[in-house]
Amino acid sequence: MFEETAVLAAVTILGILQQAHFCLQVISARRKFSVRPPATSGPAEFERVFRAQANCSEYFPIFVAVLWLSGLFFSQGLASACGLLYLYARLSYFRGYSRSPQQRLLPLYFSALLLWILLGTSCLGVLLVFLRLYLKLDVLEHFSGLLTLLKGSEEPPSVAQDPK
Ligand SMILES: CC/C=C\C/C=C\C[C@@H]1O[C@H]1/C=C/C=C/C=C\C/C=C\CCC(=O)O
């Protein structure tokens, strides 16, 4: 049963490793710029790394929740692809922010878009299950029935073959 969700699990593990990487970057920036806990302010270079890590970890629980919801209720393939792109966007965000605030913006927009896609597909997936369970309405079945009907009306009428 769990094996079926192995791809989502792999993306989640990758995300956790990325969080660990961001934490290690902050530890190293603290050493480099001599900013000892509990201080959170210092040179701009340090503060950018500090904020980048804080912002990424702030969104991590939301990311994990929508990754799994979308993967379980909508499509594991789509959710995993969005998840991998999201992790790539977050890495670019972290690296960009470490260089300058301006360079964080493009990956930030991209990561936000992916998060909203995952949230949207989660909502749609859960809604479809509710409709099926409580209203006995299988939207996907109706939809595929409609598609078959439309496809059928486009095809030329078949000529009955005379069996020999
Ligand atoms: C699925 C997300 C769930 C909860 C979070 C809710 C809202 C947060 C928005 O989705 C995030 C989108 C963020 C997009 C930000 C875009 C631009 C930032 C604006 C200005 C920056 C300008 C600057 O600092 O230079």
Ligand SMILES: N[C@@H](CCC(=O)N[C@@H](CS)C(=O)NCC(=O)O)C(=O)O
């Ligand atoms: N911790 C965030 C809280 C607000 C928030 O989540 N803002 C979104 C942008 S709308 C964000 O991802 N901010 C991070 C950033 O601007 O780099 C912040 O410091 O800006």
